[in-house]
Amino acid sequence: MDPDRPRRPLAVVDIDGVLADVGHRLHHLERRPKDWKGFFASARSDPPHPQGLALAAELAEDHDVVLLTGRPEHCRADTEAWMAEHGVAYDLLVMRPPGNRRAAAEVKVGLLGLLAADREVAVVVDDDPAVIAAAGTAGYRTRLAPWGRPAESLRQAQEVEGRT
Numbered sequence: 001m002d003p004d005r006p007r008r009p010l011a012v013v014d015i016d017g018v019l020a021d022v023g024h025r026l027h028h029l030e031r032r033p034k035d036w037k038g039f040f041a042s043a044r045s046d047p048p049h050p051q052g053l054a055l056a057a058e059l060a061e062d063h064d065v066v067l068l069t070g071r072p073e074h075c076r077a078d079t080e081a082w083m084a085e086h087g088v089a090y091d092l093l094v095m096r097p098p099g100n101r102r103a104a105a106e107v108k109v110g111l112l113g114l115l116a117a118d119r120e121v122a123v124v125v126d127d128d129p130a131v132i133a134a135a136g137t138a139g140y141r142t143r144l145a146p147w148g149r150p151a152e153s154l155r156q157a158q159e160v161e162g163r164t
C-alpha cells in the first residue's frame with residue numbers, strides 16, 4: 001500500500017464468485033479424481049462478473065481495497081494479470097497461505113483479524129454464505145454477493161477440503 005496516502009478504511013473483497021466467474025472451470029472439480037491443477041490453471045480465463053467489478057470500483061472510491069481469496073499463492077501472477085486485464089483497482093492481494101488446507105471461512109476470518117489489527121475493516125464482500133456468516137459472527141460488516149452463488153463442488157472445495 002502507498003505509505004504517502006491517507007489511511008482509508010479497508011474494503012475486503014473476495015475474488016471467485018464475486019469478481020471472477022468460475023463456472024467454466026468447475027468441471028475440473030466435478031470429475032474424479034479432481035483436477036486441481038486444471039482448475040487453478042484456467043482461472044486466468046475467467047469471465048468477469050460485471051456487478052462485482054462495479055462494486056469493487058465503487059468501494060475503491062473511499063476505501064483501500066484488499067482482495068482476500070482462498071486461491072493459493074501459486075496463482076498470484078495469474079490473478080494479478082487478470083485484475084490488470086479487467087481494470088480492477090486494488091491495494092493488496094491476500095491469498096491462502098502455502099500448505100494451508102483449512103476451511104475458507106476459517107482462513108479468511110483469521111486473515112481478517114490480521115488486517116483489522118492495523119486498519120478499520122469497513123466491509124467484507126463474499127459470495128460464500130459460510131464466509132459471510134463467520135465474518136458476521138466475528139463482528140465484521142458483511143455484504144453477500146448473490147450473483148456468483150457457489151456451486152456445491154466449489155462449496156465442498158472451500159469449506160470441507162480447504163483447497164480454495
Ligand SMILES: [Mg+2]
Pocket residue numbers: 014015016017018126127128
Ligand atoms: Mg468466492
